Amino acid sequence: MTTFTLDDMxxxxxxxxxxxxxxxxxxxxxEIPFTDLGYxxxxxxxxxxxxxxELGVRIPDDAVDEMKTPQAAVxxxxxxxxx
Amino acid sequence: MxxxxxxxxxxxxxxTGIGVTAPNGLGTHAYWQATLDGKSGLGRxxxxxxTRYPVRVAGEVTEFDDTEHVPSRLAVQTDHWSHLGLAAADxxxxxxxxxxxxxxxxxxxxxxxxxxxxxxxxxxxxxxLWSQGPQYVGVYxxxxxxxxxxxxxxxxxxxxxxxxxxICAEQAGGLDVMAQxxxxxxxxxxxxxxxxxDASLCPYGLVAQIAxxxxxxxxDPERAYxxxxxxxxxxxxxxxxxxxxxxxxxxxxxRGARPYGAIAGYGATFDPRxxxxxxxxxxxxxxxxxxxxxxxxxxxxxxxxxxDAHGTPGHDLAEAHxxxxxxxxxxxxxxxxxxxxxxxxxxxxxLDVATALLSVRDGVIPPTVGVRAADPACELDLVxxxxxxxxxxxxxxxxxxxGGFNAALLVTAP
Numbered sequence: 001m002t003t004f005t006l007d008d009m010x011x012x013x014x015x016x017x018x019x020x021x022x023x024x025x026x027x028x029x030x031e032i033p034f035t036d037l038g039y040x041x042x043x044x045x046x047x048x049x050x051x052x053x054e055l056g057v058r059i060p061d062d063a064v065d066e067m068k069t070p071q072a073a074v075x076x077x078x079x080x081x082x083x
Numbered sequence: 084m085x086x087x088x089x090x091x092x093x094x095x096x097x098x099t100g101i102g103v104t105a106p107n108g109l110g111t112h113a114y115w116q117a118t119l120d121g122k123s124g125l126g127r128x129x130x131x132x133x134t135r136y137p138v139r140v141a142g143e144v145t146e147f148d149d150t151e152h153v154p155s156r157l158a159v160q161t162d163h164w165s166h167l168g169l170a171a172a173d174x175x176x177x178x179x180x181x182x183x184x185x186x187x188x189x190x191x192x193x194x195x196x197x198x199x200x201x202x203x204x205x206x207x208x209x210x211x212l213w214s215q216g217p218q219y220v221g222v223y224x225x226x227x228x229x230x231x232x233x234x235x236x237x238x239x240x241x242x243x244x245x246x247x248x249x250i251c252a253e254q255a256g257g258l259d260v261m262a263q264x265x266x267x268x269x270x271x272x273x274x275x276x277x278x279x280x281d282a283s284l285c286p287y288g289l290v291a292q293i294a295x296x297x298x299x300x301x302x303d304p305e306r307a308y309x310x311x312x313x314x315x316x317x318x319x320x321x322x323x324x325x326x327x328x329x330x331x332x333x334x335x336x337x338r339g340a341r342p343y344g345a346i347a348g349y350g351a352t353f354d355p356r357x358x359x360x361x362x363x364x365x366x367x368x369x370x371x372x373x374x375x376x377x378x379x380x381x382x383x384x385x386x387x388x389x390x391d392a393h394g395t396p397g398h399d400l401a402e403a404h405x406x407x408x409x410x411x412x413x414x415x416x417x418x419x420x421x422x423x424x425x426x427x428x429x430x431x432x433x434l435d436v437a438t439a440l441l442s443v444r445d446g447v448i449p450p451t452v453g454v455r456a457a458d459p460a461c462e463l464d465l466v467x468x469x470x471x472x473x474x475x476x477x478x479x480x481x482x483x484x485x486g487g488f489n490a491a492l493l494v495t496a497p
Contacts, residue, residue: 016221018155038156046222053219 004055004077006030009047009070016050017043030071037070044073051077096265097342097497099335100179100328101437102171104280106142106321106424110174115441118449119470123423125304125319130284138298140307141284142321142425160223161236162201164282164322167430168233169240171326172276176241179328179340181274183241191243192272193234194263195326196256196279196429198484201228202288209287237276245272253484254391255351257324257432258492262349264329273334278437279429280324292320295485297395305453310392310419311399311465313456318394321421324430325437332497342497343440347477348378354487363397367481367489368405374491375409380477382410385493387448387466389435389480392419394426396458402481403461412462416471419451432482432490439478439494446473 010025019025020038029037034044044067048059051073057080067073101111106124108114117124124142133139144167149158152170161169176183183191208224226232231249238247246267250256257279264277283292292298299317301307308319335342350373352366375382388410391402406417420438421431442448448471457465476496483489 014155016159018157018159020156021154042160042222042226049218049222 002055002081004074004081006070006074009074012047012050013039013070016046031069033068034070047073055081057081094265094269095332096268096329096346097332097335098327098344098346098440099330099340099342100175100181101343101440102174102178102326103434103437104144104147104167104171104323105434106144106323109144109146111178111437111441118420118423118438119447121423121450121452121468123304123452124321125307125423125425127304128284131286133289136289136293137300138289138293138320139302140299140304140319142319142427143284144323157236157240160227161232162204162227162282164197164199164201164280165227165233165236167282167323168195168280168326169236171278171280171324172237175276175326175328181328183243186273188242188244190245190271190273191241192245192264192267192275193238193243193247194250194260194267194275194277195234195237196250196252196260196433197230197233198251198253198256198281198428199283199288200230201232202283202291203285204228206285206287233280243276252488253486254426254428254431255482255484255488255490256429258349258436258480258482258490259351260433261329261346261436261492262351265346265349268329268331273330275329276326277329278324278326278433281428281430282322284320284322289320299394308394308422308425309453310390310394310422310451311403311458311461311463312454313458315394315396315399315458319425321425321427322430323424323434324427325434327433327437344443344494344497346492347495348374348376348380348493350374350377350491352489354489363401365401365405365489367402367483368408370489370491371405371409371479371481374479374493378493378495380493382414385410385415385477385479386473386475387442387478388415388417389439389478390417390419391481391483392421393483398483399458400460402483403463407462413464415464416448416466417463418448418466420449422452422454432480435480435482436492436494439480442473442475442478443494443496446475447471448473448475
């Protein structure tokens, strides 16, 4: 079964939303809110769109609202993949 | 609109920082050296295969690498035109020695000019829409195309929360923003980031420009853009521009800044609606007169005119006539360094102001390249081929925007 990892999330974040100047994506960023990392709501929306295209899972807008951290996004995607 | 604060009525706006992203030089020093050397940035379009387009020569900023000059978080959400503007603004702030974090956030303003907005970004997203579907269109399309995007991103990047805006008046907008910046200094702003860039050399952007019928169809970059020449055949489009830091003189000197020069006068007019069977009438001459009057200088005080230099015979003649009416035939040195960059639209006049300030600083008039057979009907003392030594105390910059905008701005020694 496909699983979505934090490294997958890092790749998507950097690829579609860029990397804030003060951030190293390789750091332990899983539990840090996107807003603290330097990603606004538009950036998270873009990440969700890329995940949907890559994995074919649907992510409704209200689910995007709940993805406060990279780990929360990873967990959500894995729940969808397992369902 | 807010009334000027009483203590700011006599504001003398000075320029303390310059940032340049031009086809013939990235950074003020490289650009100015190339310009004095007569080194052109015009060439065959490399951004895409333009072989089958009716316009194949342009001024591309080839040295510019978006990923190197713009932080990636910003780069993904902005068009190439904003990248050029962001890079220029950063250079200008460094040049001025301004540290935005040390200044009151509501006293820093941003006013830039834009003519095309984010066409390259837009084209990319439209291609995704057609070939892959709407879910593939990136969210940043919503903000990247927008004329005010460069202003907004500069404002966000540096925490400049004072008055911000954009002016769209094609080439004239690059001067109009300086007037607006000056207005803001008379109100609550302490420093203003101003100027403009444009970059619309993708297929979609180029096609939109070609529709005017005024672009040069020639393949030889040295013969493609020849304003005021009997062989003039249209203009070459370019990308890039300049950003300036404008401050009130007393405050600038108090913090130890060294101004390049002051904005001494400005005039803007609009052409009358064209009428069938009548020659188009130009109000450019009145813009010149207004700028000189406001600056309190006579035509004889002006050391050089940076021409709009459209490159189409009718427009060239109208501009030459306006200049000769105010200054007399062959009455003032005239130059068009934009023959080395192409017309940069909103970026063009801003770059001309930067060039005029460098001209004042160094006491030298940069050349107009390419012109061999100056049109005798134009009656201009065109500075050709090599620079002409100054002194340059007062430099007048002219700009006309497609559709009838005219603007004139006088910069003067600090």
